Amino acid sequence: xxxxxxxxxxxxxxxxxxxxxxxxxxxxxxxxxxxxxxxxxxxxxxxxxxxxxxxxxxxxxxxxxxxxxxxxxxxxxxxxxxxxxxxxxxxxxxxxxxxxxxxxxxxxxxxxxxxxxxxxxxxxxxxxxxxxxxxxxxxxxxxxxxxxxxxxxxxxxxxxxxxxxxxxxxxxxxxxxxxxxxxxxxxxxxxxxxxxxxxxxxxxxxxxxxxxxxxxxxxxxxxxxxx
Amino acid sequence: xxxxxxxxxxxxxxxxxxxxxxxxxxxxxxxxxxxxxxxxxxxxxxxxxxxxxxxxxxxxxxxxxxxxxxxxxxxxxxxxxxxxxxxxxxxxxxxxxxxxxxxxxxxxxxxxxxxxxxxxxxxxxxxxxxxxxxxxxxxxxxxxxxxxxxxxxxxxxxxxxxxxxxxxxxxxxxxxxxxxxxxxxxxxxxxxxxxxxxxxxxxxxxxxxxxxxxxxxxxxxxxxxxxxxxxxxxxxxxxxxxxxxxxxxxxxxxxxxxxxxxxxx
Numbered sequence: 001x002x003x004x005x006x007x008x009x010x011x012x013x014x015x016x017x018x019x020x021x022x023x024x025x026x027x028x029x030x031x032x033x034x035x036x037x038x039x040x041x042x043x044x045x046x047x048x049x050x051x052x053x054x055x056x057x058x059x060x061x062x063x064x065x066x067x068x069x070x071x072x073x074x075x076x077x078x079x080x081x082x083x084x085x086x087x088x089x090x091x092x093x094x095x096x097x098x099x100x101x102x103x104x105x106x107x108x109x110x111x112x113x114x115x116x117x118x119x120x121x122x123x124x125x126x127x128x129x130x131x132x133x134x135x136x137x138x139x140x141x142x143x144x145x146x147x148x149x150x151x152x153x154x155x156x157x158x159x160x161x162x163x164x165x166x167x168x169x170x171x172x173x174x175x176x177x178x179x180x181x182x183x184x185x186x187x188x189x190x191x192x193x194x195x196x197x198x199x200x201x202x203x204x205x206x207x208x209x210x211x212x213x214x215x216x217x218x219x220x221x222x223x224x225x226x227x
Numbered sequence: 228x229x230x231x232x233x234x235x236x237x238x239x240x241x242x243x244x245x246x247x248x249x250x251x252x253x254x255x256x257x258x259x260x261x262x263x264x265x266x267x268x269x270x271x272x273x274x275x276x277x278x279x280x281x282x283x284x285x286x287x288x289x290x291x292x293x294x295x296x297x298x299x300x301x302x303x304x305x306x307x308x309x310x311x312x313x314x315x316x317x318x319x320x321x322x323x324x325x326x327x328x329x330x331x332x333x334x335x336x337x338x339x340x341x342x343x344x345x346x347x348x349x350x351x352x353x354x355x356x357x358x359x360x361x362x363x364x365x366x367x368x369x370x371x372x373x374x375x376x377x378x379x380x381x382x383x384x385x386x387x388x389x390x391x392x393x394x395x396x397x398x399x400x401x402x403x404x405x406x407x408x409x410x411x412x413x414x415x416x417x418x419x420x421x422x423x424x425x426x427x428x429x430x431x432x433x434x435x436x437x438x439x440x441x442x443x444x445x446x447x448x449x450x451x452x453x454x455x456x457x458x459x460x461x462x463x464x465x466x467x468x469x470x471x472x473x474x475x476x477x478x479x480x481x482x483x484x485x486x487x488x489x490x491x492x
Contacts, residue, residue: 076344077238077239077241079344081238081239083249083339086336088235105238106240
């Protein structure tokens with residue numbers, strides 16, 4: 001019988017984290033901004049059908065970067081979890097906090113138990129009735145759960161994009177101004193032009209009565225990008 | 228298949244859900260709504276009665292009275308029988324109220340679940356077929372007296388027009404033209420619509436027609452409740468057009484109802 005090589009746990013965790021981080025940092029960036037009118041989620045996505053941003057429940061949205069099949073699995077599991085909870089109890093009992101916690105538990109479990117960790121970085125955004133009730137959660141590949149304030153940037157060029165946004169972001173901004181700010185920050189850091197049809201958007205509208213999530217239509221997006 | 232665990236439980240990653248439906252998700256956790264009877268019921272359960280749907284110039288309209296009866300007792304005076312099922316469709320119920328309301332809740336969740344997972348709404352045809360399947364699943368209970376018969380209507384985004392569907396107890400689905408009714412006062416409401424319905428009715432005329440058909444039904448059928456202006460009880464009415472589902476407010480119905488009662492022989 002051969003004895004397996006001993007790998008110290010520090011090394012194991014580090015190797016896994018490096019592997020996952022490398023996968024995530026290749027993903028095209030997504031920006032999530034908190035505004036008075038709602039929460040904007042925007043990123044570059046040349047595919048019109050493979051979505052990175054999606055609706056989870058009435059006031060909750062999801063965004064993911066990294067491997068498509070992995071964050072898609074998480075998105076679908078999140079919708080099932082939210083719909084089950086809303087159907088079994090009441091619509092108001094579905095919260096971003098419990099969903100983010102569930103994601104964190106699951107990703108943590110996968111990170112330490114599966115052959116390979118998920119190469120994903122995700123955001124769970126929940127729009128409240130008031131700006132102060134908004135929740136922005138970021139869950140990383142190892143299950144690290146963080147509570148973000150004002151904005152989140154995921155994927156390639158995270159730091160320089162975040163720096164540009166933090167200096168100009170203001171919650172009083174209109175939706176158009178916020179779209180322009182996010183798009184401008186991403187194109188500036190990526191150093192190339194991105195066509196109007198290559199942006200994927202999601203918007204959680206604060207004043208909505210029930211399902212707050214919608215996507216900006218092409219005309220809306222075009223006029224916002226021009227502003 | 229017996230579920231390994233019941234209850235909502237933790238987030239489950241990559242679980243194989245047959246056909247991806249929300250009902251299958253419920254079943255995998257043993258949470259699907261179920262009613263079991265060992266013998267036929269001896270005491271009557273609340274039943275919802277007259278509902279109707281009709282087409283008008285901009286789309287379709289669906290209306291229902293507010294009474295639920297259990298045998299000869301008026302069980303509830305303000306029951307809602309007409310519900311939006313998603314942004315472009317509505318469903319109305321007749322039959323055993325408790326079961327019907329739960330089935331509608333499940334139907335609404337199912338449509339929304341599909342839309343979120345697939346990123347696109349089911350076609351109107353698809354929605355009506357799914358509803359037919361839900362009714363068919365209920366057949367054994369229907370023979371024991373627990374019947375649920377809905378009406379379904381919506382705006383067909385492909386055909387660009389309003390459409391109506393009626394159902395029978397075995398889940399038969401019928402594509403109806405112009406108008407449809409169901410429930411104990413359905414026959415009376417139908418004969419009223421037969422003589423009064425016209426093509427391309429305006430919104431006000433369509434509302435008035437629906438309210439009057441319900442009043443006509445309530446005059447002949449004891450299980451159908453007429454409007455009660457003093458207590459503020461009006462029919463529940465929903466319209467579906469290219470702009471989506473809209474619930475008609477009581478304030479608007481108050482004026483319509485008062486005008487009809489005034490002129491009715």
